[in-house]
Amino acid sequence: MREEYAEQLELLGIMDGTRETEHRLHHQFDHLRRFSEWFRPGPEFLAFIEHHARPLLFPTSERRPLPAHIYEKQQRARRLYDAHPDGFSDTELAAMLEVSRMTAYRHRQHLQAITIQPGHYRLVPRPEEIAEALALLQVAISTALIHPQTILHTLSPANA
Structure with missing residues (x-):
């Protein structure tokens, strides 16, 4: 459950029971x-x-690192x-x-994907990724691996 809902989840307690108990x-x-499986916290429910219910034996309020598989x-x-x-869409990612x-929706939220068309999302490069790309580009220009005019031509709206 933590994988899907991260820190928005607060466990109020646990109890024993069967499938019949759950159904009831x-x-x-x-x-x-x-x-x-989600309910509003009405007074009778609480x-x-x-x-x-009984509490868990370990504190749930401490922020633990995500498990490696998550x-x-x-x-x-x-x-x-x-x-x-x-x-792509959440369904495609799922x-x-x-x-x-x-869970795909939660991953998209965590990664801060943006909408590119209704129901389709992509990532915006993180600032450190942009900085790394610019540094590599500076090296390529300074070592004459790429000519600045090539970059301007490639980025020109006429070539989009």
Whole structure:
């Protein structure tokens, strides 16, 4: 759950139960359902949690580093965006990463992708990536690997 919802998640408690228990609770608190498995914190819902749930044995408020497999998925999402400059949708990213669409959405939010057309997103280069590219370009120009006129010609709107 942390992979999909990161720090927006606050665990109020845990309790034992069966699938039947879960089904009964879903029915009991259906009027508070936001979507899927998520419910609004109505007074009766919070009272039920306080009465029936128990806290975890470790503190949940401490920010722990992301597990390696989650970090790798985020980096893979970045590489996929970089490889598709025309952008793609959350559904396409989810299929490529083999995760839910909600997880793809969270990766997109984390990477701060921008909308290039309705429902399609791409990344904006990070400042350090832009600085690195400019430094490499300066080296290429100063060592005569590339002529400044070539850059101007390439960047010209007539050649876009």
